[in-house]
Amino acid sequence: MINIKIGKKMKEKEVEKIAYSLSEREKEILKHVVKEEPLNKIVQLTNLDETTIKKAMLFLENKKIIKIKYKPIEIVDLDKNGIVYLKNGLPERILVNILMEKEETSLSEIKELNKQEINAAIGELKKLDLVEIEEGKIKIKNKKEAIKKFPQEKFLEELPKEKDKLSKEETQIMEGLLKRKDILKIDKKTEIDYEVLPIALEVYKYLSHIKQPLIETLTPEILKSKSWKKRKFKYYDVKSKVPKVYYGKRHFYLYFLDRVREKLLQYGFKEMENGLIVNEFWNFDALFQPQHHMAREWSDTYYIKADIFIDIPKDVLDRVKKIHEEKWKYHWSEEKARNLILRPQGTVLSALTLYKNSKRIGEFLKNAKEKTVFEKYFSIARVFRPDVIDASHLTEFNQLEGIIIGYNLSFSNLLAWLEQLTKEISNAKEVIFKPDYFPFTEPSVEISIKQNNKILEVGGAGIFREEVVKPLLGEYYKEGLIVLAWGLGIDRLVLTKYNLSDIRLLFTKNLQFLRDIKI
Amino acid sequence: MPTLTFNFREVERYLGLKIEKNLHVFEKLKIEVDIDKKNNQVRFEFKDVNRPELFIVEILAKEIKAMLGKKIKDRGKIKTSEFFIEVDKKLKYIRPYILAFYVKNVKINEEFLSYLIQIQEILAENYGRKRKIASIGLYDFDKVKWPIRYIAADPEAYKFVPLGMHESLTLRQILKKHEKGIKYAYILEGFKKYPLLIDSSKNILSFPPIINSDYSGKVTTETKNIIVEITGINEVFVNHIFTILSSLFLARGYDVYVVGIKKKKVNYYKGEEKVKEVDLRKINNIFGFEVSKKMIENLASKFLAKVSFKKDKAIFVYPSYRYDIMSERDVIEDLLIAYGYDNFKPSFDYLEYSQKGYLSKKHTIYRKIASLMNSFAEEVNTGILTGKEVLVNAKVDKGISVLNPISKNYDCLRSFIFPNLLDLLSYNKNVQMPIKLFEIGEVIKENKNVESGAESLHLAYLACSHNITFTNAKQDLEFLFRNLGINFELEEYQHNSFIEGRVAKIMVDKNYVGFIGEIRPSVLEAFHIFYPVVVFEIDLNFLLNEE
Secondary structure, three states, rough: HHHHHHEEEEEEHHHHHHHHHHOOOHHHHHHHOOOOOOOOHHHHHHOOOHHHHHHHHHEEEEEEOOOEEEEEEEEEEEEEHHHHHHOOHHHHHHHHHHHHHHEEHHHHOOOOOHHHHHHHHHHHHHHHHOEEOOOOOOEEEEEEHHOOHHHHHHHHHHOOOEEEHOOHHHHHHHHHHHHHOOOOOEEEEEEEEEEEHHHHHHHHHOOOOOOOOOEEEOOHHHHHHHHOOOOOOOOOOOOOOOOOOOOOOOOOOHHHHHHHHHHHHHHHOOOOOOOOEEEEOOOOOOOOOOOOOOHHOOOOOOOOOOOOOOOOOOOHHHHHHHHHHHHOOOOOOOOOOOEEOOOOHHHHHHHHHHHHOOOHHHHHHHHHOOOEEEEEEEEEEEEEEEOOEEEOOOEEEEEEEEEEEEOOOOOHHHHHHHHHHHHHHHHHOOEEEEEOEEEEEEEEEEEEEEEOEEEEEEEEEEEEEEHHHHHHHHHHHHOEEEEEEEEOOOOHHHHHHHHHHHHHHHHHOOOHHHHOOOO | EEEEEEHHHHHHHOOOOOOOHHHHHHHHHOOOEEEHHOOOEEEEEEEEOHHHHHHHHHHHHHHHHHHHOOOOOOOEEEEEEEEEEEHHHHHHOOEEEEEEEEEOOOOOHHHHHHHHHHHHHHHHHOOOOOOOOOOEEEEEHOOOOEEEEEEEEOOOOEEEEEEEOOOOEEEEHHHHHHHHHHHHHHHOOOOOOEEEEEEEOOOOOOOOOOEEEEEOOOOOOOOOEEEEEEEOHHHHHHHHHHHHHHHHHHHOOOOOOEEEEEOOOOOOOOOOEEEEEEHHHHHHHHHHOOHHHHHHEEEEHHOOEEEEEEEEEEEEEEEOOOOOOOOOHHHHHHHHHHHOOHOOOOOOOOOOOOOOOOOOHHHHHHHHHHHOOOOOOOOOOOOOOOHHHOOOOOOOOOOEOOOOOOOOOHHHEEEOHHHHHHHHHHOEEEEOOOOOEEEEEEEEOOOOOOOOOOEEEEEEEEOOOOOHHHHHHHHHHHHHHHHHHHEEEEEEEOOOOOOEEEEEEEEEEEEEEEEEEEOOOOHHHHOOOOOEEEEEEEOOHHHOOOO
């Protein structure tokens, strides 16, 4: 008993909910739907076009009042000859008209019809027993009958018709006409039919309880006139789909880089900044890469020619020249050092930072007695290499670069920092260190991460060679200065983070991709 | 990075170990191993470009064994010889350095011969920088009459039959006709005389670094006694290659006879061991703990170095081929590697020192502008390297060209950003409108007055929909400047990219900072865009000075 009662209440609630969710149009359609009027009748009764009604019916279906059924149907309609015959008469009619005037005629005299049409016309008229042929001449047998409308003519006039609804006689006529050229065609269509669900009538009845029209859109007028107090609101279908909108959005990759910056700031790193165009001096010579080093060839670095001046102060130039000639034993060329390039590595920023801060570093070293950090610097540097672009290579990309300047820092200190930083940025559980080679660091480390049982190389690090640090600092250099340096291929980490497999996506021109990717 | 491919089973047999079980040893020598068992091949990638000696299997075997605590002794000995090479002083600026040795009764089978050629090739091509810095020649000792003369020769005065040809050519003809001559002619560009090795019977040995002669410069399986010669423009490289190649023969049990080099008097290159003194405090500081002398000895032995101690210094003696040992730090790295990177416990003892980090001015501004712009526009990221075509289509100055581009899509530096935005738009024909984009980034213009080049930070904005107008762009611009607290004015302007009468200069404090306008149909057509587009672009440098 109790259950039934609750069930009844729930149903009432349901009816009410649906009634309040109906728009004026849906209500209008519902009026006809409860009478189970066919769609074409509703069109006539409402004076609305079919699409509008169908749309409203879909909404009624969403509200579980009706169930729409889609039925494939075949429609018999006029084809191109059929249209002409309907207007000018079927060939048999034209033939009858000729015979009415001439009593009899030979086949070759008929100019109004082609041979095919004549044959068809004679065939049809013979079937109706209206003509006879004797010695090549056609003669009408029954004039009175011949004037009457043929069943074919009647059939054509009544088209289009649904194939399944044709009578037995009509089907025979149709089959006959289908054999003739282009008189009829059969179109396949889907017809909408619907089933009225039991609740529909209750909803319809309930509508009479709603005296005032429901509020569709809440307007300032309704609020000012306080009419909302007397009226009820139409219920919205909160589950219905809405059109997508696209607002402003950060670029996922640049956003990621910004978050990495944030992390480094938290660790007390200061951001380094310098131009994209540098000369070979700051990028290679100051980093102890000999002028014959392979990275300094056209295949590895972008060279440019422009009227741009980049200063190399005499003191540092002399010191760098001296160390190259002493250690690498070759004739160092200032001309080569002045070549302009697009920076191929972020480490150039570290070299410039050391030089620019040499005096301050000198003061720090003067007072340093035990293990201390002086300053930490980082940069997310846009760098350029003439590599052919594919899924894992870009010609323009970013490197996360950093240095920790201090006194008597150890190799363990470097590894500790690298492990912490790499884990934090990549979310990897395991960081692997291996010996590596870089021209400007000794010792050098290769940094890899282990993720999903795959090992991915993500960067390199080391302690700057004395051959790098000494010429940059000159008189301010003191034994015990240690510069820990590291670089991470940040782009690879972005790919892992966003689960992408093609590095070109970081610079994609596909706006839809950018609109859809999570930040 | 240089790579060499070997027969897998043969290398394992020679090294006397299973490579897969000893990958950690290869790691310590900075060699990446790639095994292809199916094809019975192993590929070594050498990361340390200053240790070409590791290309030689004989040396590699020694180094690996040492790392595993075993020692291999050379069976051959270094000896001086009665023969010498006379060097012409005029070579000083052309290719001054030469060293040579010879070995006797060498068993040369096909395999050894092809190995020698492979080694010669990679040393000269890779380490010798395409033969420019150093190159190698092998000769049939029995066809040479000593002494050999190394001379600066007139390109027309000498003729010989080069390897791989049948006719006799002058040196100049070789550079034009011979395959190697064409390939390496660049090395001798600008010189009036060319290096030439000629013996006492006036037979030419070779035209270094281009090609050997067909007569004495041809080594085959029939050759018994071989001369190995290295010429170059850098003494270190020449010496280094000498030690590498001589080590190869010494390890195989051949005595190496060093040929004298006569400039004024005859000198013999001895290939001395490499000695380096290291301050013990430096070792301790970098290790982060005190390393005992016994441990130092043990670690050094893994890199074939002998150690002795003198007060607070350790003196390390390395094999002669260790040219990469330039300073104390190089020795310390060897010790760290021998100790094992895995064995270091990460130590944060220094990170307690806390400091305040800060952003560069550029990124401070970037963040502020980006946060305002992305309240109504989508951020995009196009490159600084761009195609000239894009700039030309947008009717702006073409940027600075790259001298060695990889493709015409990346052959210059952008001078403005909005052409890239138009380019991006042209790839998005079926994307739902309206589209509002922005990008903040560097552009490059030739301008001597700016230190560190001609870079400035720009903001570019682009909006497109079927009914977008100048007004929309101006509204968005006003929104931006209002929130930055900056007053601006628009002044009439002419610009090739924009419709006349629908473009303006953006002025702040009477200074030009950018422009705003509606893109000309001819420009839209060039990008195959069939909707109206409005744009503004601002040079943000005026904000840099304000922050």
